[in-house]
Amino acid sequence: MEVLQTLINGTLTGAVYGVVALSFVVIYRASKIVNLAQGQVIMVSAFFVWFFVQKMEMPLWAGLPLSLVASVCMGAVVERLVFRRLIGQPVFSVVMASIGLLILLQGAVQLIFGAQTRPFPQVLPDGAWKIGDILVNKSLLIGALLTFLLTELLNLFFTHTSAGLRLAAVAEDHVTAMSLGISVRNATAIAWMLGVTLSLIAAIILLSGKVLGLQAAEIGLRALPVALLGGLESVRGASLAGILIGIGEALASRYIDPHTAGAASMIFPYLLMVFLLLFRPQGFFGWKRIERL
């Protein structure tokens, strides 16, 4: 029973990692941009939700669409001002720009909203369902179902529509894609729209009914090993890897943490990532890149 409860908790938490990893993967898969500032983007979306729903006291049906509009506007500004100009530049510049963005957004949020924590609106239902002896957290379960739905939809988009298939060429190489007549600009725009929307959903699943602060951005770096484990190009891989890491973390925190003062579950994803990179650099479902001179 106890093991089952641990597994279920792990799976549900893992699905949250999955949806955050999904937002990394979607941006990468559509535009070959590794956005290390994804955690900060999620934080900004969360602050928009807080601003419209909690501060302006709007009802959810008005506040959430408005937050989506605000987030998408932010994504468009970032894409237009920074990443569109870096099309065709080495990956290094893009990663560095995302680091610059990370610092900028973190600073800007602290400057505008302040560093104090505040309650995040209860968007998903509170409490837990009781099945036999097992408790299932309601908002996490809904979040997990939402994650799988999104994963399948995105997978369908990327593998079965012509717009999605075109993005595969962009993720392969900007210059090649352009020479095939594919608009890389459109691709980065689509990538950011999707990425920001996913960030908003991730923020809602992650924070519903909890406290919101600058620490919310840390989820970005926690989900990085997940995105890598699944393979940066694989939409389905992200949520699968999320569940794998979630279960691993839950088991580690239940059975190993008492002996290591809580260290095991915290470093487990990162150790797994370093280890995996040694033996399978493209992750479980990522593309194997063949390079030649």
Next chain:
Amino acid sequence: MSMLPSGVFFQSYAAEQGLLRTWPQRLGLVASFLLLASMGWLMNNYWLGILTLGGITLVAVLGLHITIGMAGLLNLGQSAFVGIGAFVAASMAANGWSIWVTLPCSGLAAGIVSILFGLPAVRIKGFYLALTTIAAQIIFPIVMIRLPDGWFGGSAGMSVDPPVIFGWVINTPRSYFLLVLSVAAVAFLVATNLGRSRAGRAFRAIHDNDIASSVVGVNLAKVKIQAFFVGALFAGFSGALYAYFVRYVSTDQFTLWLSVWYVGMLIVGGMHTPFGAMLGVAVITLLQEGVHLLGTKVLSSFTGMSGGTVFSMTNVVLGGVIILMLLFEPLGLAHRWSILKSSYRIWPYPRG
């Protein structure tokens, strides 16, 4: 090697290859070094502290210049390696070792740990490496505070006694500044010469094209790990100096944030030359102080002004500067400087 003015020529290869090739260059170097050293007497303790910290930071950023700028291996965990150096120095100093032993040992310790996280570099490249170094950065505090208290002080951190060199206790800001200045100068010289050596050329080769360089006989795995090791070696030295300077080390001094700042300094200054690293450290430190001054002077009239606001303003400025540099001058301020220099040299002719 930049272009020399017309009429300057050399009669031997050694003279042509020298770091300083003409007497004004030698004079300029001695003068600027003396000027820097004289800051120990001219500046008040606050600015001397900033200058000292700048020197310590420079050593770490020079290490990053080797790993990132020369070898092209992205390292976002430099401050963890600085931290390892600082903790090793603090721990050894507490056991009575002198700075002559602790300084090299902390460098080596950081270097050895960096190999663990650099190993995946053999298989991967580019930004994937950023992720393993981020892992190093995140694992570092978690592991450090859970090691036995006797090793590195646990979560309480460790205090450090001032170093003694030739029976001279370095406990005034001035003497410590002179110590840091000399170490930073040596580090600068080593980084400069490394770039001109066989190893440095191998680093540059894998930076430009790793497959091509492996074809011409560069041992990729070895060279990548070497580049990582040397970069972390510098970080270790920087950490030891930091431990002696602040006289207290704890894990929350070495955050991912600091690593990101180091990389930011390198980008702003220009990552391909040690001079760029120096320029970056100087500019970002001055910018930070400027924002700090402006923040406390101008904004103190507003209510709700706190240290956090100044910190966040600094972040906004630094993040903005990094993005602007990447968009408009990816080669950094050092490139602007060399353009300026060459156009001055060939004046009145237009720059080619």
